[in-house]
Amino acid sequence: MSFAREVKKELLNIENQTCCSHAEFAGIIHSLAEVGIAFGGMSITLKSPINSIIRHILPYMKHNHQIEGELSYRVENGLKQQKYYYLRYDKIDSSIVDFYHLLPLDSYQITDELFNNECCKSAFVRGCFIAKGSINDPKKSNYHLEIIFKKIETASLVLNILKDNDV
Numbered sequence: 001m002s003f004a005r006e007v008k009k010e011l012l013n014i015e016n017q018t019c020c021s022h023a024e025f026a027g028i029i030h031s032l033a034e035v036g037i038a039f040g041g042m043s044i045t046l047k048s049p050i051n052s053i054i055r056h057i058l059p060y061m062k063h064n065h066q067i068e069g070e071l072s073y074r075v076e077n078g079l080k081q082q083k084y085y086y087l088r089y090d091k092i093d094s095s096i097v098d099f100y101h102l103l104p105l106d107s108y109q110i111t112d113e114l115f116n117n118e119c120c121k122s123a124f125v126r127g128c129f130i131a132k133g134s135i136n137d138p139k140k141s142n143y144h145l146e147i148i149f150k151k152i153e154t155a156s157l158v159l160n161i162l163k164d165n166d167v
Contacts, residue, residue, distance in 0.1 A: 003137035027127020107153035
């Protein structure tokens with residue numbers, strides 16, 4: 001197992017306060033989700049190569065949004081064969097899409113209620129890292145952390161949070 005995968009699994013086991021749980025899941029869902037819009041309504045699909053991330057989201061969404069998701073996986077051939085896990089929610093209420101700022105022109109702002117507490121800002125960054133981050137093992141090479149973002153606004157927000165924390 002890669003060092004980054006080990007770190008992510010460890011981060012998934014952190015016990016959060018309720019406010020921080022919402023912020024962490026917002027980071028994960030905002031980073032992983034793709035919204036589909038069709039005649040039947042909206043759907044959200046989350047995709048990750050790490051099964052435990054997808055399984056971490058299931059109970060949260062059921063408890064906080066009273067929705068059930070459909071799990072699946074698929075092996076995708078690219079430069080290397082990779083197994084991806086999918087979690088799909090069909091016929092989603094638009095309030096959930098709005099809550100997680102999933103539409104292309106919608107993004108989080110530092111003034112959002114989600115970021116009222118410093119601990120929640122860190123939890124949001126942690127969620128983004130869990131979803132789309134990578135880190136090198138400092139024992140094997142230089143420190144290197146990266147997170148892939150879909151939106152430049154989210155990248156700027158996370159960068160500002162990291163700067164505010166002297167990272």
